[in-house]
Amino acid sequence: MDRVLLLVPSASYRASDFLDAARALELQVIIGCNEALLLTGASGSLQICLDDPDSAAEAIVALDGVTPLDAVLAVDDQGTLAAVRASERLGLRGNPPDAVAASRDKLRMRTLLSAAEISQPAFAALSPTAEDAELTRLAALVGLPCVVKPTSLSASQGVIRADTVAEALVAVGRARSIAVKAGASPDQPLLVEEFVHGPEVVVEGVLTNGELSVLAVFDKPDPLEGPFFEETLYVTPSRLGATELRAVTTTTQAATRALNLREGPVHAELRVRGGRAWVIEVAARSIGGLCSRTLEFGTGMSLEYLILAHALGRPVDSLRRAHAAAGVLMLPIGAGGILAEVAGRERALAVPGIVGIELTIAPGRMLVPLPEGNRYLGFVFARGDRPEYVEAALRAALAELDVRLERGRPVRQRAAGR
Ligand SMILES: Nc1ncnc2c1ncn2[C@@H]1O[C@H](COP(=O)(O)OP(=O)(O)OP(=O)(O)O)[C@@H](O)[C@H]1O
Ligand SMILES: [Mg+2]
Numbered sequence: 001m002d003r004v005l006l007l008v009p010s011a012s013y014r015a016s017d018f019l020d021a022a023r024a025l026e027l028q029v030i031i032g033c034n035e036a037l038l039l040t041g042a043s044g045s046l047q048i049c050l051d052d053p054d055s056a057a058e059a060i061v062a063l064d065g066v067t068p069l070d071a072v073l074a075v076d077d078q079g080t081l082a083a084v085r086a087s088e089r090l091g092l093r094g095n096p097p098d099a100v101a102a103s104r105d106k107l108r109m110r111t112l113l114s115a116a117e118i119s120q121p122a123f124a125a126l127s128p129t130a131e132d133a134e135l136t137r138l139a140a141l142v143g144l145p146c147v148v149k150p151t152s153l154s155a156s157q158g159v160i161r162a163d164t165v166a167e168a169l170v171a172v173g174r175a176r177s178i179a180v181k182a183g184a185s186p187d188q189p190l191l192v193e194e195f196v197h198g199p200e201v202v203v204e205g206v207l208t209n210g211e212l213s214v215l216a217v218f219d220k221p222d223p224l225e226g227p228f229f230e231e232t233l234y235v236t237p238s239r240l241g242a243t244e245l246r247a248v249t250t251t252t253q254a255a256t257r258a259l260n261l262r263e264g265p266v267h268a269e270l271r272v273r274g275g276r277a278w279v280i281e282v283a284a285r286s287i288g289g290l291c292s293r294t295l296e297f298g299t300g301m302s303l304e305y306l307i308l309a310h311a312l313g314r315p316v317d318s319l320r321r322a323h324a325a326a327g328v329l330m331l332p333i334g335a336g337g338i339l340a341e342v343a344g345r346e347r348a349l350a351v352p353g354i355v356g357i358e359l360t361i362a363p364g365r366m367l368v369p370l371p372e373g374n375r376y377l378g379f380v381f382a383r384g385d386r387p388e389y390v391e392a393a394l395r396a397a398l399a400e401l402d403v404r405l406e407r408g409r410p411v412r413q414r415a416a417g418r
Contacts, residue, residue, distance in 0.1 A: 002070040002312050003028040005060060005086075006042075007079030009050060010034050013290050013360060013376070014075040014304070021304035025314070030067070032060065032079070048082070053097075056082035061089050071311035073264075075304075077154055077285050080104065084284075093311055095207075095284050099260040103284045106151040106191050109259065113279055116258030119251055120279040121147075121194035128176070128187055132169060138192045139165050145195040147226070148172055150179035151188055155288065157374045158182070161195055161226025168192070171227075178372055198273035200224055200280065201238055203252045204287050204295070204303070205266040206310055206319075212253040212266065213319055215303070216295055217245060218327075221391050228370040233394055234291055235327035235387045244272050251277040265307050289330060290358055290379045296322040323383045327390040329398055331359075331377040333369045337405035339377075347400040348380065353393030356381040367405070377403070 004027050008015045015031070019041040022029045031037050031045045038045060046063055048056040060072055060082070071092055074083040080100050087094030102108040110123045124138040126148075139146055139162075148171040149159040158178035162168035172190060180186055202218040218234040238245060252268045265286035270277045286292060292303040298318030301309075309316050331342070341363050349357055359378035361367060367377060380401075382393040 001026060001028050003030065003067065004308065004311070005030045005032050005046065005063070005069050005072045007032040007048075007050060007056075007072070007074040007083050008037065008039075009076050009078040010037070011375075012076045012078075013288075014292070015039055017290075017292065017302060018073075018075050018304045018308070021302050021308050024301075024305055025308055025312075027308065027312075030063070030069075032056070032072075032082075050079045050082055053081040053085050057085035057089060060086035064090055071308070073308065073311050074285070076288070077104070077283065080284055093263050093313060095261050095263050099262070100284045103259050103261060103282060104152065106149065106281070107189060108151075109282065110191065110193075113255055113258050113282075116254065118255050118258050118279055119276055121196045123191055123193045125189040126172065126192050127189050135168055135172060135192070136165050139168050142192055142194040144168075145226075147191075147193045147195050148175045149191050149193070150175055150182075150184055151191055152184050153179060153182055153374070154283075155374045155376075156229040156231065156370055158371050159229050160371050161228075167227075174371065181372075182374070195226070196271040196273060196278045196280070198271045198278075199240070200269060200271050201240065201248055202234060202287065203248060203266070203268040203270065205252065205268070206306060207256060207261055207263055207266055208310065210257065210262045212249070212256055214249055214252075215297070215306070215319060216321055217248060219387065230332055230370050231330050232332055233327060233329050233391060234287075234294065235325070235391050235394075236294065236321070237325060237387060239387055240272060243275060244277070247275060247277040248272065251279060252282065255279050255282045264310060265303075289376045290360070291328045291330070293356070293358075293379070293381055294326040294328045294383075296326075298322065324385050325387045325390045326381070326383045327387070327394055328382075329380040329394040331380065331398070331401065331403070333367045333373060333377050334403065335405065336367055336369050336373075338407075339363050339365055339367050340404040340406045342378065343402040343404060344400040348397040351393055351396045351400065353382045353384045353389060354380060354397045355383050357397070364406075367403075 122142040160171035217238040269280040
């Protein structure tokens with residue numbers, strides 16, 4: 001029986017889906033986590049510091065000395081560096097650690113993509129000690145509107161569009177404070193990027209020896225114009241034309257080569273403009289939150305199944321998506337406050353095409369909107385014959401849901417009726 005060490009951040013949404021897949025593959029699973037985590041289906045656990053990849057890799061190598069491992073895999077962004085450092089030392093399948101480190105640092109990523117002449121927004125780094133005049137100069141360099149973002153966060157936290165230099169100055173202060181509160185070093189620069197107009201897509205893929213297999217391309221049918229970039233709808237297959245989709249795929253493959261990513265899941269975001277694809281980001285991980293539940297391959301394999309099978313070098317019979325069209329809605333957080341309830345769940349579930357709803361913030365907990373927030377409120381899943389139908393089902397479900405705050409007015413749902 002193959003044995004896998006799964007690195008699971010405490011706040012991960014994905015542990016149970018990976019454990020289900022491991023069961024289907026008949027694997028023995030050990031969980032590596034910042035805290036002692038006992039999960040049903042796992043045979044043991046290892047307490048390690050995922051934020052210190054070197055010490056985590058050391059502990060994993062020591063574990064392998066006693067209990068040999070066949071794969072070390074991170075279920076989310078946070079553990080990816082520890083997983084690849086350990087995998088490299090143990091001779092297991094995985095990406096080069098430098099490539100993963102580069103993909104987790106938005107400035108290093110941009111610099112490597114630029115050196116390889118990959119299509120991407122103009123960008124500049126703003127040092128923490130820069131004066132206002134420096135930002136004015138950089139905004140002129142990359143052009144307005146621009147996007148200000150921390151180099152190390154995810155889930156669109158701290159990503160802010162600015163249309164004028166005055167707005168950029170405000171955005172810089174806000175992004176910096178968000179980054180520091182999230183644990184980033186105060187010495188970290190911010191990125192200032194040209195704002196790329198045009199529709200955005202997500203590429204979900206897997207790399208084998210550097211070759212990209214595209215598993216799904218999702219459209220994000222809600223326009224993402226800012227100033228904050230809340231993710232709402234993902235619908236696959238993409239409704240882009242064949243030429244644009246080719247540009248998306250070839251640009252993603254070229255970007256993975258530029259970063260030297262070679263093995264395992266890839267999650268890329270690109271905008272499409274003028275027949276060209278522009279890289280917003282390429283990450284060495286799979287799709288976040290519970291969004292992977294929209295995907296099923298061959299005769300019922302999950303994305304987690306494919307990722308585990310790939311890490312172990314096991315063949316899979318098909319990488320074809322099982323459903324004609326599928327999509328997910330990440331419930332928007334319109335305003336901050338304490339969540340009282342999400343009403344209308346039954347009505348939303350009754351919408352034809354809706355196959356599931358998972359709420360991931362419990363009543364009584366805080367809802368924090370972007371750009372400060374970093375948790376998803378919940379996920380609605382839909383399937384159907386065509387992407388248009390799936391999108392309509394998700395919008396109809398959203399219109400049935402009513403997010404209520406304690407002692408507050410209902411939060412208006414921005415995406416409804418768009
Ligand atoms: N240069 C840009 N031009 C246009 N839109 C951008 C740009 N940079 C970021 N965005 C928008 O902001 C979103 C989040 O940015 P980015 O992917 O860099 O941050 P993130 O925190 O890693 O996000 P996530 O974890 O949600 O993927 C993008 O998906 C995109 O919609
Ligand atoms: Mg992103």
